[in-house]
Amino acid sequence: MSKKNWLQTIAAGLVLMLFSTFLYTANKLYFIEGPLQDSMRNTKSITERQPDDRIKIIKIDDKSLKEIGKFPWDRSVYAAAIEKLENAGVAAIGLDVVMAEPSKNSDDDKKLADVLAAYDNIIMPVQINYPAKQLEAGQLIPERIDYPSPNLTTDKQRMAHVNVFVDKDGKARKLPVGLPDENNNMILAFSAALINLVLPEEEQVRWDDVSEQWMRGSKVIPTSGKHQVATEFYSVPRQEIDANTGYETISFVDVLNKDIPFPEGTIALIGPYVTGMLDEYPTPVSSVKMFGIEIHANMIQTLLENKFYKESGKAASIAIIFIISLLSIFLFERFKGRIATFVFLGFLVLYALLWFSLYFFVSILTPLIYPVFAMVTIYIWSIVSHYLAERKERGRVTGIFGRFVAKSVVDELLQSGEDVKLGGSRKDITLIFVDIRGFTPMSEKLEPEQVIQVLNEYLDVCTKAIFKFNGTLDKFMGDGVMAMFGAPIEFDNHPEMAVRSAIEMKGQADILEQKLIRDYGIGVKFGLGINSGPAVVGNIGSEGLRLDYTAIGDTVNLSARLESNAKPGQILISEHTYARVKDIFRIEPVGEIKVKGKEKPVMVYEVMGEL
Structure with missing residues (x-):
């Protein structure tokens, strides 16, 4: 816990302790204290x-x-x-x-x-x-x-x-x-x-x-x-x-x-x-x-x-409230969740036993409700403060993770409560690879600062389109992007969402191209490749240092090869994707092409738009 959070917790605990002390000195809870002591006695x-x-x-x-x-x-x-x-x-x-x-x-x-x-x-x-x-x-x-x-x-x-x-x-x-x-x-x-x-x-x-x-x-x-x-x-x-x-x-x-x-x-x-x-x-x-x-x-x-039976003096009673409060602040800040609940119940039972011991063995009546009130309010505060801290941390994680996947995906992952572990599993997904055509000639004509600005605008178009259709941003690769649909959250219609995302990218890229022509006299387009099928999806890397959530397998490779064969402004899809979306979009066959890593040519289609 940060020093700031500790100070906030201590301050809140001290306020509750002083409030409990005020209630005791003013005897405000007599209607509870009296009957409770009666039942104990x-x-x-x-x-x-x-x-x-x-x-x-x-x-x-x-x-x-x-x-x-x-x-x-x-x-x-x-x-x-x-x-x-x-x-x-x-x-x-x-x-x-x-x-x-x-x-x-x-x-x-x-x-x-x-x-x-x-x-x-x-x-x-x-x-x-x-x-x-x-x-x-x-x-x-x-x-x-x-x-x-x-x-x-x-x-x-x-x-x-x-x-x-x-x-x-x-x-x-x-x-x-x-x-x-x-x-x-x-x-x-x-x-x-x-x-x-x-x-x-x-x-x-x-x-x-x-x-x-x-x-x-x-x-x-x-x-x-x-x-x-x-x-x-x-x-x-x-x-x-x-x-x-x-x-x-x-x-x-x-x-x-x-x-x-x-x-x-x-x-x-x-x-x-x-x-x-x-x-x-x-x-x-x-x-x-x-x-x-x-x-x-x-x-x-x-x-x-x-x-x-002697009632403990005012000074001794206040000291008891102070001690119980300080122990509560320490214990309930140290322990959280179910453990905190068990600690609270144990602390409550322990004080009840202490009260009985003082009553039966040394004939002293100590305050009952006021120390318990301090204990309960500090426990409730600890629950609230931990909840607020977790919400804050959740917001921070969501903000960071939300740069890689759609917010809805982030929320669902956080709600699942599953830990991030090294390893992967076989899933049916759709991959998109995107590359900016004409980026190298453009970078030679523009200043470095202008190149970075243009690149960021294009990558922003890609990211927004991916998140809009619940995709996961896998990585940026220079002037290219890799994204997947159907993982980590599974969707039955992931091929459709991938294609819609690609159409969205193409449309927004055309608008951006007009702006670049107007500002710099040069324009660039996207080339996109889409493939659907099985792939191993999960975390790879060093469990203790850094993990990379990605997909590997032949499905991924073919998607990358399709992107490399796409012309500027072209969306190429494999026959595996075509079979799943042919009734949703206007698609035209391109023919068989030879791609690296495949002995036989593969059939390729071009997405023209919505039906």
């Missing part, structure tokens, strides 16, 4: 998705609403349910029902307040409300925070936010471990506050003011700018428990009316489990929305297992 086995049997969902469901009554319920109902759970030995209780306003019945509030004061393992919900748009990107300045009513509790150590954030495509993939309040103090997430009730102090979730990082014990929780960490999903929405999957769900009314045993260390979540209560979100694990209480259950297990 949702490959856990049933064993890997084993739910923690300590997590129980106490659901406010249709059954409970039917027996207890319409929502909202009296707060004494929650007090009674919490008492039953405490008596059953539940380690932590989370109530995901916002109670920001005092009850109309103060006694109702007091019953729940007494229960909350009696036990230190109950987490109440805080709802943080944000404006539709922050002043700056990434800000988390609350517009209003709905704390539990002071009539119930004022202990902020027993409060946690229940906010669920969704990505740009509307799906909840991450949960904020904590969020800043109006004084920029951190409010723990509902899930984080609950696991802190069952973990030793040295393993609990906390915010480190010095490093400004969220910690789970001594391990950093890899949160995003909005304090979010990727949630691992161990259940699908509204999944009933079976032998292997799903968190156990218990109707709220059953907790009130039955004595249900719970395993040691149970974390009980109380929350809405009906669509009408508007606490459900799309997630990557199902097309069915997941209730908020289910999302919190999955987040609790994510935090308990202390296995977090």
Whole structure:
């Protein structure tokens, strides 16, 4: 490849690389990236998705609403349910029902307040409300925070936010471990506050003011700018428990009316489990929305297992895009055609394996679609650039080869895709030999520059006539021309095309002769010989250096002998050609003539013109 083409390729590749980087930094392909990463991550086995049997969902469901009554319920109902759970030995209780306003019945509030004061393992919900748009990107300045009513509790150590954030495509993939309040103090997430009730102090979730990082014990929780960490999903929405999957769900009314045993260390979540209560979100694990209480259950297990998947940083992600792009530029320029396709597919599979390896073995989520987008666009560009280069080269070859054969012949040869090889094959063809009569006397009278000009004009007449009828220009021989018809592309009517070409030459030569007489006072004519028959046609010469596409054999020799016997302006043809065109042209017999190389005289005819 030329230096210019290399520079063009590198420039185009760099532009595509920078464009892919822009798409990544602007997160323009989130609607593809998110679902792709979801499909990659949702490959856990049933064993890997084993739910923690300590997590129980106490659901406010249709059954409970039917027996207890319409929502909202009296707060004494929650007090009674919490008492039953405490008596059953539940380690932590989370109530995901916002109670920001005092009850109309103060006694109702007091019953729940007494229960909350009696036990230190109950987490109440805080709802943080944000404006539709922050002043700056990434800000988390609350517009209003709905704390539990002071009539119930004022202990902020027993409060946690229940906010669920969704990505740009509307799906909840991450949960904020904590969020800043109006004084920029951190409010723990509902899930984080609950696991802190069952973990030793040295393993609990906390915010480190010095490093400004969220910690789970001594391990950093890899949160995003909005304090979010990727949630691992161990259940699908509204999944009933079976032998292997799903968190156990218990109707709220059953907790009130039955004595249900719970395993040691149970974390009980109380929350809405009906669509009408508007606490459900799309997630990557199902097309069915997941209730908020289910999302919190999955987040609790994510935090308990202390296995977090960290997204590669922006710098590392851009570096990946750059490396993939540069390798793509090199590989797709080096390899072409089918090999390039295999290289592309192999490269694609290799990156997918790398992505999986980083995900499963070192818990890092790298960009998926953006490096692939760079790879695909550079591959497509390489195909286009190679195609354009081949078209350019094809045009160059066509231009060169087109000086020897007709354009239609060139196109057909190129479309065949056959290589040019040393050797030949036997073909039935027609040969024309043309010579300028009177050229030597003319060259003695004219200046050399004028001779060359006249010769070129005559040879141009011959060439155009040959190409007009799909002939192949074999060679120029001084002031003569050799051409063949029927090779390399076979035509059944090659004798007819050869004769028509000869008639065209004769007619154009007559016009040119008048011009020469007018300019120089001298004119010349053509003598033409035509013969048809078998000949060996192919490439002769040096395969490594130069090849000459030509025809050899007795058919060729006889055509040359006929030309040497032709008078000025005469078209002589052999009996072999005559037999094939006698019904197409006006032809008169000349008689038998003795030619060199033949023991017996040969019958010769003269073409007079069209019928």
